[in-house]
Amino acid sequence: MKHKENQRPFVLHKTDVHLWVIPLDVDPQEREKLVTLLSPEEKKRAEKFYFDRDRNRYIVARARLRTLLGQYLSVQPQRLIFGYNTFGKPFLVSPVFQEMVQFNLSHSHDWGLIGITTVGPIGVDIEKIKSSIEADTIGKRFFAKGEVDVLSAAPSSEKLDIFFSCWTRKEAFIKAIGKGLTFSLQDFEINPRPEEKYPELQFLKPSAEGENLWKLFAFEPVDGFKAAVAVRSQKAPVFRVFHFQSTGEAPWKH
Numbered sequence: 001m002k003h004k005e006n007q008r009p010f011v012l013h014k015t016d017v018h019l020w021v022i023p024l025d026v027d028p029q030e031r032e033k034l035v036t037l038l039s040p041e042e043k044k045r046a047e048k049f050y051f052d053r054d055r056n057r058y059i060v061a062r063a064r065l066r067t068l069l070g071q072y073l074s075v076q077p078q079r080l081i082f083g084y085n086t087f088g089k090p091f092l093v094s095p096v097f098q099e100m101v102q103f104n105l106s107h108s109h110d111w112g113l114i115g116i117t118t119v120g121p122i123g124v125d126i127e128k129i130k131s132s133i134e135a136d137t138i139g140k141r142f143f144a145k146g147e148v149d150v151l152s153a154a155p156s157s158e159k160l161d162i163f164f165s166c167w168t169r170k171e172a173f174i175k176a177i178g179k180g181l182t183f184s185l186q187d188f189e190i191n192p193r194p195e196e197k198y199p200e201l202q203f204l205k206p207s208a209e210g211e212n213l214w215k216l217f218a219f220e221p222v223d224g225f226k227a228a229v230a231v232r233s234q235k236a237p238v239f240r241v242f243h244f245q246s247t248g249e250a251p252w253k254h
């Protein structure tokens with residue numbers, strides 16, 4: 001496995017948030033190996049996908065999630081047990097592991113993103129920038145007023161960039177709190193400007209979610225994709241991006 005920076009992965013310091021960018025299309029031989037890491041429930045879920053491509057990507061994302069968490073926790077990936085909150089957010093069932101790491105996963109087309117940290121609840125989102133999106137129309141439907149204002153005022157050449165910056169940031173926050181879309185997208189506002197790497201979040205209605213505690217980080221994981229992460233943290237987190245590269249061998253030690 002390679003990573004972009006010199007820091008050793010798999011060791012989380014107190015304020016670290018590690019972001020793993022993961023290619024989801026792998027050769028069939030490798031996928032055969034990866035599927036053996038999944039639990040019976042995950043294998044059952046994989047069988048339910050209609051398209052092979054979606055099934056394959058789900059398998060790779062889940063297997064990489066297990067592999068990475070296994071590395072941070074020094075546990076074999078197969079031994080990890082996931083629970084799910086009412087809205088489907090996965091967490092580690094073991095209270096000991098829960099204290100050691102929190103995580104979240106996202107996928108879009110052939111890329112996945114996994115965020116791992118000890119700082120607090122985390123949400124991540126990755127999205128392929130699709131030029132077919134009607135940015136203004138969808139933005140007006142889903143975004144908060146200040147976000148729509150930025151989008152509407154932008155020249156058409158910048159709209160897609162702003163739209164997907166806004167979308168990934170909002171979704172990362174929604175995923176961090178783990179309540180899905182029961183938390184209204186109109187009740188909070190983020191800075192959607194693409195050049196803002198650490199966008200601020202503001203609640204537009206009184207919220208129990210702790211306004212000043214949310215820290216966001218936005219980045220371009222690979223060409224043509226946007227990504228964002230949101231964490232609830234008292235201290236300023238240190239965000240680090242790693243690119244996962246399979247060696248073809250099991251990247252953990254027994």
Ligand code: COA
Pocket residue numbers: 058061087088089090104105106107108123124125126142166167168170171174175176177178179180181185
């Ligand atoms: N909270 C956080 N994470 C969740 C979750 C929840 N309630 N439910 C599932 N997840 C995790 C899972 O690991 C899931 O992947 P898996 O099933 O392969 O393990 C992963 O998040 C899915 O995230 P992503 O790939 O980003 O999918 P999505 O964009 O299709 O769905 C959810 C995002 C999970 C929040 C979905 O419930 C949802 O509400 N989607 C609506 C999207 C939207 O309108 N966003 C608004 C942006 S302005």
Ligand code: MG
Pocket residue numbers: 106107125126127171
């Ligand atoms: Mg998403």
